[in-house]
Structures are given as C-alpha cells and as structure tokens.
Amino acid sequence: MQAATERDTGGLPAEPVGVWDLSAACALGISERREVMVGFFAEEPGSLAGVLGLGRALVDFFSWEISSGRLADGGGSPWWSAVNGYLVMDLAAAGRLTGRDMPIPRSLESAVDKLLEDGSWPAADAWVMYVQAAPAVAQRRLWMAHDASIGGAALKAASLLGEEGSEEQGFIELVLRFLEQTSASCQPTASGLLGSLVRRWYPGSYPITASQLARIRADALRLARSSEGRW
Numbered sequence: 001m002q003a004a005t006e007r008d009t010g011g012l013p014a015e016p017v018g019v020w021d022l023s024a025a026c027a028l029g030i031s032e033r034r035e036v037m038v039g040f041f042a043e044e045p046g047s048l049a050g051v052l053g054l055g056r057a058l059v060d061f062f063s064w065e066i067s068s069g070r071l072a073d074g075g076g077s078p079w080w081s082a083v084n085g086y087l088v089m090d091l092a093a094a095g096r097l098t099g100r101d102m103p104i105p106r107s108l109e110s111a112v113d114k115l116l117e118d119g120s121w122p123a124a125d126a127w128v129m130y131v132q133a134a135p136a137v138a139q140r141r142l143w144m145a146h147d148a149s150i151g152g153a154a155l156k157a158a159s160l161l162g163e164e165g166s167e168e169q170g171f172i173e174l175v176l177r178f179l180e181q182t183s184a185s186c187q188p189t190a191s192g193l194l195g196s197l198v199r200r201w202y203p204g205s206y207p208i209t210a211s212q213l214a215r216i217r218a219d220a221l222r223l224a225r226s227s228e229g230r231w
Contacts, residue, residue, distance in 0.1 A: 046142060060198065064199060084128050090148075090152075092104045129141055165207060170213055
C-alpha cells in the first residue's frame, strides 16, 4: 500500500528501516505512551493556549486510538501500536536531546541513550527544531516534526500491514492521506477541533467494518467535491 509506506518526512531523511525494534515499539504500555506524549507537550507546548499547547490535537488523536481499541495493553492493532510507539520514542529522544525535565519511562532510557550515541536520528532532530522554534513558526515546525515521525514510522511498520484486514488497511491509507492534507495546510493543533473531527469521522471500534469504511470514503469524496470542503 504505497500511501502507507511512502510519506513526506518534513524535508528530513527518514531513518532506515530497522533502526528500532518493532517489538519494542509495539510493546510500550498505554501508561508509558501517555507519560511521554503528555510530558513532552506539557514541557514544550509551543503555545500559550492550554496546558498541552500545540500538542493538544496529537494527544486527542492518541486518546482516540485508545478508545477505539487500536492501542491496548496486551492487544489492539500491530500497525497502530508500532507507529504510535515510534512517535513516542522520537519524542523521548528529543526530550533527552534538549535536556528537558520530562519523564522518560525506564524501559526507554537505555535504548534512547544507545541510539543517540550510535548516530543521527532525523525525526528526533525535527522535534528539537520544534522545541527551538520561534512562536511564529512553531505550528509549521510541529507539522514538519510530526511528518518526519509518522513518515519514518510508517516505513518501519510496513511489514505489519499484512496483519491488518483489508478494510483496516484501506482505512489506514485514508488516515495517512488526511494527515498529509492537514499538515500541508498547517491546520492549528492547539484547540480541540481536530480531535472532535476525528471522533466524529473515525470508527469507535477496531477493526473498522466494510460499512464504516464505505461511509468514510463517501464523506471524503463529498468533502473533496465541496467548494468549501477542507479536512
């Protein structure tokens, strides 16, 4: 599925496939994932709007992944678990690079330190650029960093797509396409708007059904044809 494996990485080279152990990305517990994501944006909101600032939409999406069953301790989706796990690792590494006082789960500490010593980590570097960005460009820097993380993660998790059903694979392709559009238009992420759209559009259960996928595709087509339509 091309859309799930060839994505923009925000102008930065994606990490080579295999840099991270897929099993480690999938094995992160919900509490560990939440600790890093909330901790990173609480420390680096990039905005004065709310506790999480520009990270609000990312944490809202993470909450949907949990509530829909795509992320679950001891279960859930292999692909979604891996992609989110890689994002969490990138944020943890960026926190370590910037020397910020943010929590890093003990299970990640040695791995993050080792990989930072071994060589470059483009996605983590992109998040560092977000941390260092002036307020006027912080929103664009956030999307560039997010593109780098998800682009690299989708490449490294590509082998797990075959473990998803055909409908879920089709849904993943749509989600990545919507994400590209949202990033390209630099949609604001400090409010709850994107999170509310996700909860309204995306299925509340895993895996997606054929009828749910057909509805989302129909809605996306109507939106694309609308003169005012924008994700």
